[in-house]
Amino acid sequence: MRRYLIHIGIFSAALTVLLIYFMNIHRQWTSNEMMNRAQIARMLALMRYDRETCETQKKSGDGLPEDIAGEEWYAKYAAVALNEGWMSLREDGKFHPGDTFTYGDLKYIMEQFHLSEDLLSFSLKYHQGDGMVPRTQWCEVYQLLSAESSRVQREKLSIHGTPSNISALGAWQTLTSRGLYSAEGLAMDIYMDYSLEVYTAGDEILCVAGKADDMCRIENVWIESGEGDEIQIFFDGYERSIKLEGKLNQKLEPNMADLTFTEGRLNGVDYKTSRLKAALTGIEERAAVLKDYGTVPISENLVVYQIYPSPKVISKDELATDGTVYEFVLKGNEICGIIYQDYAEETIRVLLHGTGQVYEQSSVTVTSSEPFLVMGNDEVKRYEAGTEVTFSQGESIFEGGGEVAIKAENERGKIQVLSLERSSGAPSYHGEIQIQEAAGGLLVINQVNMEDYVAGVIPGEMPVSYGQEALKVQAVCARTFGRRALGTTFRDYPANLDDTVSSQVYNNQEECEESIQAASETRGQVLQNPEGLTATYFFSTSCGHTSDAKDVWYSGSGTDDEKAVSVFLSDDSVTLNLMQEEDFRRFINMEDGADYFEQELPWFRWQVFVSAEDIRNSVLNVCQTDIGELTSVTVLERAESGLLKAIRLDGGLDTCTVYGEYKIRQIFSPVNAELIPQSGEAVTGWEMLPSAYCYMDAVVENNICEGVLIHGGGYGHGCGMSQNGAMKMAEMGKTYDEILKYFFPDSELITE
Template identity: 35%
Template sequence: MKRQYWLIGILSVLLCVTAWMIVWLYGGHKDETWISRSAAAKMSVLAKDGPDGIATDSLEEGQAWYSPYIERSEECFGLGPESGEMVDLWAMEPLTYGEAKKIAGAFEVQTEFLSFSFDAGETRPIPASQWFELYDLIAARSGHVKKQELLILGTSSNVEGLSSWQCLTQEGLFSFVGLSLDSYMDTCVFAYVCGGEIGGINGVCPKTVQVNNVWITSGDQDQMTVFINGYYRVFELDRILTEPVEKVMADMTFEDRELSKITLKPTVIKGTILSVDDESIDIENYGKVATTEDFIVLNMEQGITCQGRDSLSAGSMYTEFVVEDQKICAALIRASSQEETIRVLLSCDGYTGYIHSGVTLTSSVPFWTVCQGERREYQAGEMLTIDLSALAGQPSMTVFTSATAGTIEILSLNRSQGHPRYRGALEIIADDQGLVLVNELLMEDYLYGVIPSEMPASYEMEALKTQAVCARSFAAASIQNPRFPQWDADVDDSMATQVYNNADEDSRTCQAVDETAGQALVWEGEPVQAYFYSTSSGSSSDPEDVWISGNGVPYIHGRLQILGEEERDLSSEDVFKSFIDDYASKDYFEKDISWFRWETTLSSVNIRESVDKSLLTRIRTVPSQILVMDEGGSFVEKEISTVGDIIDLYVRERSESGVIKSMVIEGTEAVILVQGEYNIRLLLAPLESLVLCHDGTDAGTMTMLPSGYFYIEAQGDQIYTLRGGGYGHGTGMSQNGVLMLANRGLDCYEILHFYFEDVAIENLREP
C-alpha cells in the first residue's frame, strides 16, 4: 500500500512539473490560447470520416472520450504518443506546428493561403487562432464540416432530459463531446458542426439572435419557464417581464451573452380547420390564413410535444392559431377529436334549477355569437344580454371566444367566487319557460373547474391527483350515458353529478389534472361511475344500499375504512350504536376529520316542518321510494302533502354497512315508509336545529342531514337526538379519506385501488 501511494505522489509531481514547463516554454504568448491534441484529433477525424465515423456513445466503461479519436488520428495522420509516453498527458498537451502540418498534408490543403508559416518551430504549440484558420481550409476541403452560428440555450446543467454531452440550441440538439459549453450559455458562437456533433468552438459571434415561437409556461419578474425545441428551460430574469404571464407564445432576443428582450404573442384565433397546405391554413370564419416561414405545431394534449404540419387535420375543432402580423406562426393542438369534450348543464343561482329567465355575459377577449348560421361579433369587455325573445324563435344560440385562453364570464350568475368564467363555448337553448345554458369544453379544461370545486386546493398533491382521476372517470362515463339527454348535456354543475366552476381555478389543482392527463378508472374496457363523497363514518356502502337501485356495481363494495380490515355487520341497531359511539380505539383513518361524528337534536315540530316541506315533491319524483300506509296496514303509492304531527319515527332496515335503507315516520294524519338515504336525509333536515361535529365545530342548520349513517334516540317530550357519522352518500371514494391516506404515504394509484376494486387505470387518449 505504501508503494502505491509513493508512485501516485511521483506521478503528481511529474504532471505539475510538465504543466509548469509548458507555461515556461510558451509563456511569451500571454494573450494566446492553444488547442489540445485531443480536441484537434476530434476535429480532424470528423473532417476525415464525417458524421458516420466514430460513435462516442459506444465507448467502453472507463474509456476517455478522446480515446477513439486519438487511435483514428494515428491511423490517418500519424499522430500519437511515443512508445512509453502517457496517452492521457499527451492528449491534453497543446497541438504543435509540426503536428498541424501533418494534418494539413493529409488533407492536401493549400497552405500558401495561410497568414502564418509552419516554420515557427515544429515542437512549439500552434495558437488556437492559427489552428482555426487552418481548419477552415480543412473543413472546406472535406465537405463534412460546416462553420455555423449557434446560440447555446442549454446543457444538462440547466435543461432536464439532456445527457452530459448534449446541448440545446436555436437549431435543435447537438452533441459536444469533449467540449465545455456552460461558459457560452445564452451566447451565439461560431461552431464547427459535423452532422449532429459540434467539433469545436471558434469564439463568440457578436450579433443579436432572436429565437422565435417559444412557449412560456409561466413567468414573472424573477424567472420564466420556457418550452423550446422540445425541452423546458428556466431563465433567470432581471425584470424583463413587467407582469406575470403564463401559457403564451413569445419571441426571445439574445444580445451581449444574455436574454435581453421578450416579445409576447397573445393574439390567438380558433375555429374548425377546413384544409391545410404548405403555405396556409383554411379556418372556418377566417378563410385562408398564410403561415410564417418559422411556423411550428405544438400538441398540448399530454404535456407539450413538437409535431409536423401533417398533424393538422381537416375537421379538427380544437386547435388554436397564434397570429403575428396577420400570419399564423404557431398551431396549438388542444385536442385531436370532438369526443374529448363534455357538455355541462349550468344551474341557476343556488343550484335551484336549470331554467334561466335571461343571461348577461361578456368576455376577456373578442367573442361572437352564431344563431342559424348568422355570426355577430363583439369586442372584449362588451356586455351582451339575451332573453327568450332575442332568439327570435330559433332553437339556440352559441357564444364563442376568439381564443381558448379567453373565457366567457356570465354576469347574471353567481357562485362562491363571484361571477363564474367558463372556458370553451356556451350554448343558449330556448325552452318554453326561459333559457337553458350548456357549456361545451375540453375534458381537461372541465376538470380544471371541477377539482378546486370538489376538493380544497391545499390538500396533498396525491389526493388532488386521485380526485382528478376519479372526476375524469365519472365524466367519461357520463359522456357515454348522458344525464340530461333532453338538452344534450352529459352532466350538470351541481352535486347531482359533480360540482363544476364553483371555485376559481388553482395552479395546484391544474397541476393534478395535468399530471394525470387522460387517466381514468376502467372496468371491462369502459370508464367507471367513480362515485365520491366528502367524509365516511368509518364505513362505506354498496351503491344499491344507498340508492335502493337493486343494481350492484362490481368495483364498489362497502367496507370499513381501516387499512387491512374490510367487513363488519352493522345492520343491527345495537351494533351500529356501538360503532358510532365507541370508535376512539379503532384505526379509522378519518376519525380526526370534523364530520367523522356529528349529532343534532330535533323536536317533533321541527321534524313535521321538514317533512311537510319536501314530502309531496319527493313522492312525485320517486313515488316507489316513499310509500303511505293504507287501512289494511300495507304501504302503497299515494300522493300526500303532510303526515300531521309527529308521533314516532324509527329505523326499519339498516344495511350491513350501517346506512339506513328505510325508516318509518308516524304522524297523526299518515304513516309513511321512507326508503333511500337521500330521501331520509332530506325529510329529516335540521332546518332549525344546529348540527355539532365531534371536534366541537358548529355546522349550523342544514337543508339535509349530513349522512344516512345515524341512529335515533328519543329524549322524551317529543325530542329526538340523531347521532351519526360522515358527510355525503357514503358509496365509492371518501375525499377526506383520500387526504388521510395520502398523509400516510399512499400514492394516488394505491388510493384509487383501495376504493375501487379490480379496476384498471388507463389513458383514455391512447388508442
C-alpha cells in the same frame, strides 16, 4: 319492316353511344401516350441524380437558353440533360420543353448512351425524325437505359389523391398505395383509383408505364362519414371525399374499412367489425402484448389512428404501454388497426345555471379580456377585448332554431358571462359559449375540452388546500363522471350535464394552478370496472365505512345502480358486522379499538336531538302521512356499511315506513335543533341529517316520546370516494392511485 328498321335504328344509336363512351375512355388513357421533352429530361436527370442535386447543377450552370432559365419545374432537369449531353437544343437555340418527344430526340439519346437499336422490339429506320414516340416505346428504351441505375425502379401502385381531391397536398404531390410521391409534369388525375405500373426514383414518379390491374384496394382507411352519394375518408394522414355513382342505402358510421375500386370506381366497402378493447402492456415489431389476451400478432399493414379531436395517423412507437386502453381491430388472428380515442381532447357540453338554479335566462351578456368572435346567422363578427355583447330572448338571430356561438380569437382565451354570478364573481369559460332559445328563455351551454372541464370541477368540489394527491383523486373521479355523461343528455336539455350538484359543480370557483396541475398529471385517466366506466360517486366525510350504490339509493325493492363497493377506511383489521345493531353502536361510539383515517375530523362523529313534533311534521311533508304523536322508531334494515336503509315510525294515528338514506335524513331534519359535531361547535338550521350512518334512541318522559337522540358519523351519502378520507390518506403518504384503489377496489385506473 318498319318495326325492324326502328329496332335497327335503336340498336345503331345505342351502339354509337357505347362506341363514343369507350372512345372517350380510351382517349383519356391515351392522352398521355405521347410525352414531351420536359418529361423525358426529368426521367433522364432523376435516373442519375436526386431533385436537390438537379437544382444545384442548374444554379451553377451558365448560358442556359431563356426557355429553361426560369424557375419552372422542368428547368432544372432540362439543364442537367443538356449539361450531361443527353439531350440537345433545337435549331433555334432553345430547348422547347413542351414539344412532343420525337424519334429524332430518341435517336440522339440512344447515341449518347451507346444503346444499340438491335436491343429494341421495334425499328427506328421506319420512323421519321419528327415522328412522335409512343410512351410504350420510350418505356422500352428507358428500361434499358436505367438497367444499371440503382435509383430507378419499376413498381406497381395505385393512385388515390392529388391536389384536385385532397386540398392538403402540395403542387405535383400524389398520394398512392405506397405513400406520398412527387409527380412533376405528370397529369395524375386521369389515373385516380387505378392500379398502375410506374417508374419511380425514390419518392418521385417518373412515368406511368401502363395499367397493372383492373382492380385496386386501399386497406385500413378510416371512414369518417358516408351519406347520400359521398363518402368522407381519412388515410395516410389525409382527408378525401369520394363521389359515388349511386346513393348509399344507409348512412355510414365512423369505422375502419377496406375500399375496393374497379376501373377507378368504388365498388366495395369492407367494414372491419372484429375488434377488442384492451390495455396495452407491450409492443414488439410484429406483436402486441394485451392485458388478459397475451401476445397478439400484428399485420404488416398495421395502421394506428388517433380519432379525437380530429383523425390522425400515429406511429405504433407512440403508443403507451403503461396500461392505456386501445381498440384493436382484427383481420383473422392479426391486429390490422389500433384506434386511440383520445377522450382527453374530446369536448363536453355543460348547461350553465342562472339565478335560483334556473337554466332559462331572459338575457345573456358576454365579454372577453381579448378579441372574440360571435357566430350566428351564417355570419362571424369580431369584437375587441372588453366589448360587452348582450343577447335577449326573442331576437331575430334565434329565429328558426338559430344558435349563437361565442369564442375567444385565441384558442386558450376565455369568454366571460357577465349575466351569471358565481362564488368567484362573473365566471369565465374556456372553449365555446353557445346560446339557444327555449320556451322559457335562453339556454347557455359551455362546450369545453374535457381536461379544461376537469380543471374547472376540482376547485368546486374539493378545497385545493387538500394537496396534490387528493386533488388528483378528485380529477380522476371528475373525468370518469364526465366521460360517462358523453353521449347522454341532461334532462332533455341539449347538454351532457349541468354545472350544479345535480351533476358536478363546475366553474363555481375559478380554475387554479393546483387544479390545472391535477388535471394535467392525470390526463385521460379514468376508472373502469368489468361493466365499463365506474360510477365515481364522492362525498365529503365518511363515518369510517363506505356504502354500495345499491344501498344508498335503496327504495324498498333494490336498485339498478352499479356497485361502488363498500370498505372500512382503516389500515386496521376491523371485524365488526355493521348490519348488527350492537356492532354498529360500538362502531359509532368508537368502542371497537380501531383507528380510522378521518377520526380526528369534526364530522366523523356527531349527535343531535330532534323533537317528536319536528319528526311528525317532517313525515307529513316527506311522506304525506300524519302519524300523530310519535310513539317509537324501529330500524328495519341496515346495509353492510351500517347505513340505514329502512325504518318504521309508529304514531298514535298511523305508521310510516321510510326507505332510502336520503328520505331518512329528511325525516329527521334538525332544522330546529342544535347539531353537534365531535369538535363541539354546534350548528343550526340544517334541513337534513349529515348522513344516515346513525342509531337512534327515543327520549321518553312520563310515557310520552319527546323526541329522538341520534348519534351518527360522516357527512354525505357515503358512496364511493370520501373527499376528506382522500385528503387524510394523502397526508399519510398514499399516492392517488393507491387511494383510488382503496375506494374503488373492483376498478382499475386506465388511460383513454
